[in-house]
Amino acid sequence: MTDAVNPLLTPSALPYALPDYAAIRPEHYLPAFHAAFAEHLAEIRRITMVRSMPTFENTMVPLEHAGAMLERVAHAFYTVSSADATEEIQAIDEELAPLMAAHDDAVRLDAQLYWRVKVLHEQLDELELDGESRYLVQRHFREMAHAGAGLDDDAKSRLTALNQQLSTLTTTFEKNLLADTNDLAVLFDSADELDGLADGELSAAARAATERGHDGAFLISLPLFTGHPYLASLTNRDSRRRVMEASRSRGARGNANDNRAVLTEIAALRAERAALLGYPSHAAYVTADETAGTPEAVFDLLHRLAPAAASNARAEQEALQAIVDETEDEPFALEAHDWAFYTEKVRTAKYDIDTAALRPWFGAERVLQDGVFYAATQLYGVTFTERADLVAYHPDARVFEVHNASGSALGLYVLDLYTRDTKRGGAWMNPIVSQSALRGTAPVVVNNLNVAKPGDGQPTLLTLDEVTTLFHEFGHALHGLFATVNYPHFAGTNVFRDFVEFPSQVNEMWILWAEVLDNYARHYETGEALDSGVVERLRATEAFNQGHDTSEYLAAAWLDQAWHRVDVETQIDEVAAFEAEALAEIGLDNPAVPTRYASTYFAHVFSGGYSAGYYSYIWSEVLDADTVEWFRDNGGLTRENGDRFRARLLGVGGSKDPLAAYRDFRGRDAEIAPLLKRRGLGG
Template identity: 80%
Template sequence: MTEATNPLLSPSALPYGLPDYAAIRPEHYLPAFRRAFEEQLREVRAITAVRSMPTFENTLVALERSGELLDRVAHAFYTVSSADATPEIQAIDEELAPLMAAHEDAIRLDSQLYWRVSQVHAQLDELELDAEQRYLVQRHFREMTHAGAALDDEAKTRLTELNKRLSTLSTAFEKNLLNDTNDLAVLFDDASELDGLTSGELSATARAASDRGEDGRFLVGLPLFSGHPYLSSLTVRESRRRILEASLSRGSRGNANDNGAVLTEIVRLRAERAALLGYPSHAAYITADETAGSPDAVERMLRDLAAPAARNASREAEALQEIIDATEPDPFALEAHDWAFYTEKVRQARYDIDTAALRPWFEAERVLRDGVFFAAGQLYGVGFTEREDLGAYHPGARVFEVHDADGSAVGLYVLDLYTRDSKRGGAWMNPIVSQSALRGTLPVVVNNLNVARPGDGDPTLLTLDEVTTLFHEFGHALHGLFARVTYPHFAGTNVFRDFVEFPSQVNEMWILWSEVLDNYARHFETGEPLDAAIVERLRATEAFDQGHATSEYLAAAWLDQAWHSIAAGAEVDDVAAFEAAALSDIGLLNPLVPTRYSSTYFAHVFSGGYSAGYYSYIWSEVLDADTVEWFRSNGGLTRANGDRFRQRLLGVGGSKDPLEAYRDFRGRDAEIAPLLKRRGLDADGAAGV
């Protein structure tokens, strides 16, 4: 296949290098990858063939220039494989996984290349390099060492075998999960079974059923996490039970999509790999190159938070049982599928807030333009123009051009809002084109969510949780859009895993910020603003139900650590028993509060990039909560504040040690007190629901 017949082999002629997805067909991907692998290997051989002594230019800069074709092809493909994974794309992904792993190892384990990088690293203090250049040398040396470049040939051979097998298993885990999630979508025969849903939600379930050939019925799809947004409003208890039961059973039903054997092999091989690299566990291996530094630091934080969170969850459960006993004609014992429904009743009784009733004020287009984009404009001076002339990888994905206040180009933002069977669960951001001054590229980033698409003619009304998700993922997008670095290694969100969630969490603060909320929270029919008294009550509920929310999150973070603390040679035969023992150990084994992700559908750690790193969300939230305090103390939504945050944190991408960047922004290290207060875990915090 030639450049003339394969559009992936030549740079895209579209603005910002947006891949020409209209011209790309599935059969183009594997030949393009094979060509890209060959090209980068030639480029690396050219580096190691240089006879002169290693320098920053002939080694590090040359390495950064290599792989441009591979980056272009990989970004284009992996965007599609996560957001529109048709059976044909899934088959390509399965074939590609071990090839990609082998190629990456061929470079990062190359002894001659490692020698050259090591030589430059040894001379670092003698070289006249700027801060980004020095950090580039340090990171390449550290990352190659961490990956095993210093091992002998026999160990490298085994390491390559392990990496190839692990890549195959991770792909299988994601495929199984997608298939089982689709299979377990809950089908209802009558609208009465879904009493409590809004007309828009009901039309979305009818549309989903119709899309599967079930006209006249109603289909409830499953989000990635254990719970479901509908559980808070469904009045029929049996319907709630069916939905949660389906969610919790994903990947563990003993069928072709069962992930039990897949995940235990992943755990075993990760432990073996860690031992080969000189670490007692995969968790030790991962955290050694994160800001946490060690599993002990992670364990201390999780244990310190788990006890007060569990106590608060117990008090919350007591309050829920009381309302069941007082309001139900035939009282029953609270179960997990009841929690969200009766929590809303308590919320209404205590704060006079019905979160489901707020949806008419959260029409998706208005939230996007007058909320998400508006806040970014006020803070950073950027503007967004929809480019309907530019097509993305799926008809449902929209493209926006982003400009700075002076009219200069920032990049492209792609939004893919709605769920579909070919899209993996959850929400995420990824780059389609990475920014680099060395390569002369500006960023193209995409946000994917999984909002149910309503019937034709019905508005898309978001839940408050979905509004939060949109603001959160857009925080990642801003990080990707604003980073301005020379070297592609540092582009966008290429920072330590336990720092990457920080900018996205910070962006959530604007959801209830008066200037922003007043601008977007308008009734979709009348245009009336959300009542100020309701807004105040919403703010008063910040620590409400945080025992439950914190417990389910910590349970998942602890499961991740438990699986990845297993030493090489250890075997786990019973996934459910292992989970129970791990959660009991930290005091979070509570049938009323299922872990946010059970192991067999824990995509973050078994098919994503968060293995031994799911703690990152709470770790980053320490920085986030401290940053929110800074914004509040310094005038809030101002260009001066936004410019400081953009220049000192978002703008540096991965080109600076993240904690050093934080100190540069904040003037000191982060303090944990604001996080404890936010989650109701401090001495004065709100316990119970």
């Protein structure tokens, strides 16, 4: 293959440098990566070979220019490997993982580059730098030191080997999980077994079965988390059991996709790496460069919240058991697969709300255009125009051009709504092109969800949870679109992990905001607005079932901490026993409330970027709840409020200490009281 026919080797000529996915073939990726690795290393050598003493202009500026090709190729590939991982793409990902780890280390651990950055850091007070440039020196120095740039050669050699092993193992974990999730999709022979599902849900299940070669049957695919949205509706208890058991068995069946040995090796290698870097555990290593600072701070927060959450969950369980005892001819002890179903009964009895019955008011297109986009327009003045002429990486992925209120072009937003066998579970945002004034690039971001695709001619109707997910992920997208920085190091959502969820959580507040809800919650056939009484009762349920929801989340956050608090001497042989002991330690070992993710399918921490960092959702929610209170106190959905939030938080990207940015926005540090009230955890 010649360079001329590889579209990844030169910047895309498409608007906003959107990768030319129509021209890119799988065989283009690896040659492009190898070329980009070589170019990046050559760029680093040109910096380190400069004979004169380090200056910002001869070190930091070229460092920020360096790696542009690699970033372009990587963004293009990893977007596809997450959202459309065919067997060919998975094979490339496996081959690439150790190569990428080795390359990252070659740059981060380069002794000469580290020396130049260190010299600048030591002279920082003498340099006349603007705030973003000063912070750039601080972050590069901190990140290189944290990565091990100050180690001796032998230690660096071992560190590089560990990083390559870990990259291979985390890729294996993800591959195993995707395969096992597909294998464990639950096949039902009759629609009677799925009584309680809406027509659109049955249509999606029939379509999924047909695509797998099971005409006339119904296939229920599994989401990433432990439960399933359908558990709230399925009247057949055995069907609920089958779905829950399939979900909880992923990666732990003793087959080729078993993740137990993979994850214990990941935990052990991370502990060894932490020790090599001078930390007692991986959790200590990770939190040292987050806003939390230490695992003890995380420990304190989780332990503060867990007892009340567990107590609330037990009270909810008693109420659910009472419903079972009163309504079932042959009562039984409530189990995890029953929780959502009987919760809906309690919700209906207490609030006269059936969330499953709300789906006709949540047509996906209306939620997107008249909810998600509408709220953004009201707050920030931005507008969205679909660009059918621009081709993304999959036919289901839609491209929208985004403009500011002034009419100036901002970037592109890509939405990939539907689930498929080649897409990993969960929902996420990632950049395809990162904004940088230095490089002259504008942002292109993508949101991925996993909504079941109905049959042809059937509308896509979302659950309330899926509406929440779309608003949440769009909050990340706004962060990626609005961050306006000079240096690519600070682009978009390149902020501390335990801060990154904050903007996305704030965006969820508009779901039930009167002006927004009335605009999008319209019956897909009649256009009828959601009844105002239903709306009020919906708002009244915002704290409903929070004992369960908080407990399952905290259990997962604690499980993540438990795996990553182990030291290098600890050997873990039995995953299930380790989990049980960890959950008992924090009092979240209620069998009826399983952890949101069990270890063998905990992709956030064993194949994603949240290792020892899953706590970040609740950590960020302290800021989120405090911010929601500010919006309510200051008039809510106004351009003035949106412009302030954009300018002082979303717009700074990673170019400023995030807590300093929060103080700039709020006028003080965040207070925890609004979170405790929201979660029903007392003061």
